[in-house]
Amino acid sequence: MGAFRSVAWRGDRLVLLDQRRLPGAKVYLELSTAAEVAEAIREMAVRGAPAIGAAAAYGIALAALRGEDLSQADQVLRASRPTAVNLFWALDRMRRIWEGFQGSPEALARRLVEEAERIAEEDVLANKAIGQNALSLIPDEARILHHCNTGSLATVDYGTALGIIRMAHEAGKKVHAFLDETRPRLQGARLSAFEMNELGIPHTVIVDGASGHVMKTFGIDLVVVGADRIAKNGDTANKIGTYNLAIAARYHGIPFYVAAPTSTIDLKTKTGAEIPIEERAPEEVAYCGPVRVVPEGSPVYNPAFDVTPAELITAIITEVGIAYPPYEESLPALVEKAREDRP
């Protein structure tokens, strides 16, 4: 993005831009243990599936540099958040290196830092390729509805769904983004609007409940969202509210796109019913900032994600191409292509 990087390595420390403090303050956290990284993920100082994956990979590198037990570090990081498969994908990739490594602890640490760097750099390239691949789907002057935050902050840099909007803007398409505020953590209002502002991309923030009305009255051309986990059949877990948006898009005949790197596709998960959905603390809903808005004693249910059924998804845009239904066939083919393309 230029002005900041959500996840950055500084030789022996991981530096994260604390997303809980945005847009009010740009505060950087310096982390030097896997436990600190796990806490930053759990507390959402770093968030967004690809950013979580990269941060966790650096967490393993930090553990190796400090001579910590790697399987313990791996476990602590795995327990930080359950839904984004990029976390497990990155930790599996790191594990393949440290398990059975032949060499000194110093050599292993160097190798793990290198692998974490590779994961981070590949993510940036993947995001730009997603943006390029999507260009043909974005009409000039498109009005695009977006949910949550999927930009530079949610990735290592550039972003997935928001990256598509950015790429279209940079290509001169005069797009306008409508940003769902995304209750309860307000990733759309706080983070996506922050990024669009910094980039000078025309945008408007709306409350989540306004999306149907905006589709009907403004003539939205397409919806694009990110993903935390895509099952083999195309069912997609993403930020709570995505499912509602997909239903509203179908009713209005608006294409509904999911944008994600192939590291978000989980072929081991057959359908969305198998995806673990994180439930977060009721306080996230009960309070607006410091003010309690739900009466004491009223129960709150706070699922952080929902699953959009594949049949509501027009296409899934990845770094190696666009998957169309039937996803059981197109997704494994793209995952295979990504494997072949990797240097």
Ligand code: MRU
């Ligand atoms: O709870 P969050 O903020 O980590 O959820 C983020 C999302 O749901 C994103 O849409 C998804 O991780 C894709 S980010 C490129």
